Amino acid sequence: MANVYSQRFLAWAADESPPPFEVPTGYVAVVRDADIYSGGGAIINWVLSVNTIAHFAAGEFTIEAVAQTAQWRGRQVLNPGEFLVFASDGATDGMVSGYLLSLP
Numbered sequence: 001m002a003n004v005y006s007q008r009f010l011a012w013a014a015d016e017s018p019p020p021f022e023v024p025t026g027y028v029a030v031v032r033d034a035d036i037y038s039g040g041g042a043i044i045n046w047v048l049s050v051n052t053i054a055h056f057a058a059g060e061f062t063i064e065a066v067a068q069t070a071q072w073r074g075r076q077v078l079n080p081g082e083f084l085v086f087a088s089d090g091a092t093d094g095m096v097s098g099y100l101l102s103l104p
Helices: none
Strands: 006-012 027-038 044-050 054-061 068-078 083-088 093-102
Touching: 006 027, 006 083, 027 044, 027 054, 027 083, 044 068, 054 068, 083 093
Parallel strands: none
Antiparallel strands: 006 093, 027 068, 027 093, 044 054, 044 083
């Protein structure tokens, strides 16, 4: 049987804020993909960060009347005990995923 490494770190709907994802002891998280959706109606800023201080992805939905999506693709490594945090100043839906790898 193959090991599964893919992990959904964050998922949320417009009426809720996602709780931070804490990397468990004995693991390293590699963030690969973020997809964020805005239904329109407001200018919205968003940011992904490690421990709310190391920002590595950010964006702004600027067209107020049109539903929009934003994507981020990359590789950011989080160590055990660190937190992956999403924040925005308006309603969004989204998912953030990557790999959760066990340490030797």
